[in-house]
Amino acid sequence: MVSILRRSPKLLSSICRRQFSASSDGNLTSHGGKSMNLYSAINQALHIALETDPRSYVFGEDVGFGGVFRCTTGLVDRYGKDRVFNTPLCEQGIVGFGIGLAAMGNRAIAEIQFADYIYPAFDQIVNEAAKFRYRSGNQFNCGGLTIRAPYGAVGHGGHYHSQSPEAFFCHVPGIKVVIPRSPYQAKGLLLSCIRDQNPVVFFEPKLLYRLAVEEVPEDDFMLPLSEAEVIREGSDITLVGWGAQLSVMEQACIDAEKDGISCELIDLRTLMPWDKETVEASVKKTGRLLISHEAPVTGGFGAEISASIVERCFLRLEAPVSRVCGLDTPFPLVFEPFYMPTKNKILDAIKATVKY
Amino acid sequence: MIPFVRSSSRNLLALLNQNYLYPSLLCSVSESPILVRYDGRWTGSLWSTPRFESTEAVRRVDQLYVHDNDDQELDFPGGKVPFTSEMRFIGESTIQKRVPCYRVIDEIGEITTSNNFTQLRKDEAIKMYKDMITLQTMDTIFYEAQRQGRISFYLTSSGEEAISVASAAALHPDDVALAQYREPGVLVWRGFTLQEFANQLFGNKDDYGKGRQMPIHYGSKQHNYFTISSPLGTQIPQAVGIAHSLKMDKQDACAVAYFGDGTTSEGDFHAGLNLAAVLGAPVIFICRNNGWAISTSVQEQFRSDGVVVKGQGYGIRSIRIDGNDALAIYSAVRKARSMAVAEKMPVLIEALTYRVGHHSTSDDSSKYRAVDEIEHWKMERNPVNRFAKWLTNNGWLSVEDEYKHKTTIKKQLLQAIQNAEKTEKPPLSELFNDVYDHLPSNLQEQEEVLRQTTKRYPQDYPSDVPL
Ligand SMILES: Cc1ncc(C[n+]2csc(CCOP(=O)(O)OP(=O)(O)O)c2C)c(N)n1
Ligand SMILES: [Mg+2]
Numbered sequence: 001m002v003s004i005l006r007r008s009p010k011l012l013s014s015i016c017r018r019q020f021s022a023s024s025d026g027n028l029t030s031h032g033g034k035s036m037n038l039y040s041a042i043n044q045a046l047h048i049a050l051e052t053d054p055r056s057y058v059f060g061e062d063v064g065f066g067g068v069f070r071c072t073t074g075l076v077d078r079y080g081k082d083r084v085f086n087t088p089l090c091e092q093g094i095v096g097f098g099i100g101l102a103a104m105g106n107r108a109i110a111e112i113q114f115a116d117y118i119y120p121a122f123d124q125i126v127n128e129a130a131k132f133r134y135r136s137g138n139q140f141n142c143g144g145l146t147i148r149a150p151y152g153a154v155g156h157g158g159h160y161h162s163q164s165p166e167a168f169f170c171h172v173p174g175i176k177v178v179i180p181r182s183p184y185q186a187k188g189l190l191l192s193c194i195r196d197q198n199p200v201v202f203f204e205p206k207l208l209y210r211l212a213v214e215e216v217p218e219d220d221f222m223l224p225l226s227e228a229e230v231i232r233e234g235s236d237i238t239l240v241g242w243g244a245q246l247s248v249m250e251q252a253c254i255d256a257e258k259d260g261i262s263c264e265l266i267d268l269r270t271l272m273p274w275d276k277e278t279v280e281a282s283v284k285k286t287g288r289l290l291i292s293h294e295a296p297v298t299g300g301f302g303a304e305i306s307a308s309i310v311e312r313c314f315l316r317l318e319a320p321v322s323r324v325c326g327l328d329t330p331f332p333l334v335f336e337p338f339y340m341p342t343k344n345k346i347l348d349a350i351k352a353t354v355k356y
Numbered sequence: 357m358i359p360f361v362r363s364s365s366r367n368l369l370a371l372l373n374q375n376y377l378y379p380s381l382l383c384s385v386s387e388s389p390i391l392v393r394y395d396g397r398w399t400g401s402l403w404s405t406p407r408f409e410s411t412e413a414v415r416r417v418d419q420l421y422v423h424d425n426d427d428q429e430l431d432f433p434g435g436k437v438p439f440t441s442e443m444r445f446i447g448e449s450t451i452q453k454r455v456p457c458y459r460v461i462d463e464i465g466e467i468t469t470s471n472n473f474t475q476l477r478k479d480e481a482i483k484m485y486k487d488m489i490t491l492q493t494m495d496t497i498f499y500e501a502q503r504q505g506r507i508s509f510y511l512t513s514s515g516e517e518a519i520s521v522a523s524a525a526a527l528h529p530d531d532v533a534l535a536q537y538r539e540p541g542v543l544v545w546r547g548f549t550l551q552e553f554a555n556q557l558f559g560n561k562d563d564y565g566k567g568r569q570m571p572i573h574y575g576s577k578q579h580n581y582f583t584i585s586s587p588l589g590t591q592i593p594q595a596v597g598i599a600h601s602l603k604m605d606k607q608d609a610c611a612v613a614y615f616g617d618g619t620t621s622e623g624d625f626h627a628g629l630n631l632a633a634v635l636g637a638p639v640i641f642i643c644r645n646n647g648w649a650i651s652t653s654v655q656e657q658f659r660s661d662g663v664v665v666k667g668q669g670y671g672i673r674s675i676r677i678d679g680n681d682a683l684a685i686y687s688a689v690r691k692a693r694s695m696a697v698a699e700k701m702p703v704l705i706e707a708l709t710y711r712v713g714h715h716s717t718s719d720d721s722s723k724y725r726a727v728d729e730i731e732h733w734k735m736e737r738n739p740v741n742r743f744a745k746w747l748t749n750n751g752w753l754s755v756e757d758e759y760k761h762k763t764t765i766k767k768q769l770l771q772a773i774q775n776a777e778k779t780e781k782p783p784l785s786e787l788f789n790d791v792y793d794h795l796p797s798n799l800q801e802q803e804e805v806l807r808q809t810t811k812r813y814p815q816d817y818p819s820d821v822p823l
């Protein structure tokens with residue numbers, strides 16, 4: 001159940017099915033710097049966080065030897081066991097501990113081994129971290145807390161190594177939710193999360209840990225939170241997504257273009273609090289909106305985006321908002337290709353929306 | 357602060373009686389600091405005194421709780437507590453003097469005790485041995501199948517074969533097993549076939565879990581083996597609920613929860629133990645302490661003397677055993693079972709063993725532990741070899757039989773893999789079934805849409821899933 005991405009022909013075929021693009025023509029753009037994959041970019045961000053703030057800590061299950069996805073490689077050697085350490089196997093403990101550490105003015109960077117295992121910590125996140133500042137009248141806060149967790153489908157993770165639980169956390173005022181789509185984004189956004197004055201849940205697309213490679217500057221840089229990014233401009237329809245799903249959506253945009261449909265693709269990046277203005281401006285221009293995510297469609301964050309945009313753009317919309325998402329089932333092993341919001345499902349929805 | 361009162365005081369007696377007479381005054385300590393919550397049965401029945409079978413345990417408790425010969429006592433909810441004028445902290449750890457480990461067979465296969473174990477019949481002993489060999493052979497072949505990319509994931513019981521097999525042998529088939537994931541030996545013992553194992557690993561239409569979960573997440577209603585779930589520790593409080601039901605139904609059966617050392621750090625472990633003790637649930641908690649939780653060693657997992665001492669904290673009868681000694685496991689589980697069922701109580705067993713293999717096929721344990729440590733446990737402390745020595749000393753083991761068994765199992769396994777691989781996957785409808793008891797309208801609609809999509813884009817979908 002560890003390093004799920006390693007050596008399985010089954011996985012490779014399923015990735016091909018998802019038609020992932022790791023090339024630089026896609027949403028992985030060139031920024032200069034060293035070419036690296038997503039886990040190395042995370043690793044670099046953690047190095048920088050520990051280097052630049054002596055009151056920063058990295059901890060979680062198995063982080064000492066580098067973590068099951070290698071994101072914490074080399075940190076113990078460099079910064080010592082007091083600042084980088086394995087915790088006992090207890091997610092509620094990890095987050096509760098992180099809240100306390102952060103409340104004392106530290107940068108607590110907690111790792112939950114898989115997003116699927118964040119639920120034992122749900123109470124600490126929802127009732128504690130999220131309300132720490134508010135309930136104390138801003139006497140106390142745990143803004144230094146960042147919770148990292150790998151999320152999403154990888155081809156053979158089944159129920160408990162595939163989930164995308166972001167919507168649960170978006171429903172909690174006081175928590176920020178951030179999901180990067182590429183190595184460059186991961187490094188810049190993670191550093192912003194770590195240095196943000198609010199508790200953040202940072203979901204990492206584990207499918208991309210090794211697969212996504214792009215140039216990432218080696219220096220210390222941050223990318224803004226709560227700012228969506230238009231990664232492909234278009235005029236007929238706006239597509240909104242985040243994380244690993246963007247590469248699938250990008251493929252659909254490319255295919256739609258062949259049919260003469262011009263798609264605008266937006267990476268939301270921060271899901272909460274989200275950048276409504278960028279999405280609104282785009283939808284006012286295109287008149288159409290499609291949202292896609294891996295999590296089940298019902299009650300997913302797509303529902304929130306849809307409702308908000310209908311409120312703001314009702315008279316500008318030329319078609320109902322479309323959602324292409326995971327099915328309302330647990331994440332299924334052998335049925336994964338059926339469950340997933342595939343490129344062709346998105347392409348069909350683009351066409352249907354434009355033709356409406 | 358709560359102003360505590362002493363039971364030796366006549367006034368208190370009066371007060372308590374008063375409270376008893378006027379139930380409206382009964383309130384919890386937090387509501388009213390002076391009044392002690394009481395239900396009238398104050399002669400000690402509320403204080404669930406731990407009953408220890410072993411004199412060693414009693415002796416240890418006595419050391420921990422020294423008190424003056426002062427006849428004054430604190431009458432506290434739950435029972436009287438003696439006062440002491442000595443300020444004395446209970447030590448943080450008993451690690452210097454560790455709880456000993458119950459063993460029956462030594463490394464050369466000799467019995468070390470004359471009568472402190474349960475005699476095994478020859479046929480039982482041979483079945484145990486054969487099942488351990490089956491488990492080993494399964495592990496070798498399925499591991500290899502994963503390496504070849506035929507299944508996506510696997511995880512072995514290497515080094516821990518004795519725990520699952522010998523404990524299952526000591527249980528009744530009616531006892532409900534809730535495993536973590538490294539206990540397929542229980543299923544082997546209960547007659548789950550190699551074909552059934554292979555079907556789950558390949559997620560084909562004959563897999564009882566309908567191909568929905570990752571490999572190794574077995575489950576079989578027929579074998580009283582609840583379906584494995586990856587989130588660690590969740591089965592522990594569930595086992596207590598199952599045990600409570602067995603007790604209410606007056607069944608001659610108990611629940612058995614298996615888990616690793618790492619899992620004892622999860623909240624669910626503590627929740628489960630406490631509930632079990634308070635409810636008097638007939639449940640056996642079997643901890644496989646194999647030294648590691650992926651890369652985290654037990655030294656990083658807890659500072660207590662392992663897991664066994666935690667039972668006492670919750671008021672649970674507990675024992676530490678040699679997890680690589682099949683006869684010790686068999687004897688201890690036998691005894692634990694009879695206590696759990698007859699006396700309606702939980703029992704905690706900590707079996708010391710070692711995870712000889714990598715955590716799983718996704719792990720490379722050479723990154724975090726010494727090879728000679730693995731070798732030592734694999735060779736010198738091998739549980740299957742040790743049991744074989746004892747069987748040989750008894751004159752019960754025939755080399756020829758063993759060889760025949762190994763080759764038969766190997767053949768059967770290869771056949772089972774072939775069959776499982778050839779068998780088609782569960783049909784698409786199984787993606788939607790069982791989310792609820794009946795298919796709600798949102799899923800009906802999603803199924804219809806999906807079927808249309810699969811017709812338009814057949815290339816997107818695996819050909820082995822019937823539509
Ligand atoms: C709630 C939860 N957190 C984390 C994990 C990831 N994980 C799977 S196995 C494992 C180690 C378990 O160790 P232990 O309980 O000692 O069992 P062993 O593997 O040694 O048999 C971890 C951390 C998980 N499955 N569930
Ligand atoms: Mg373990």
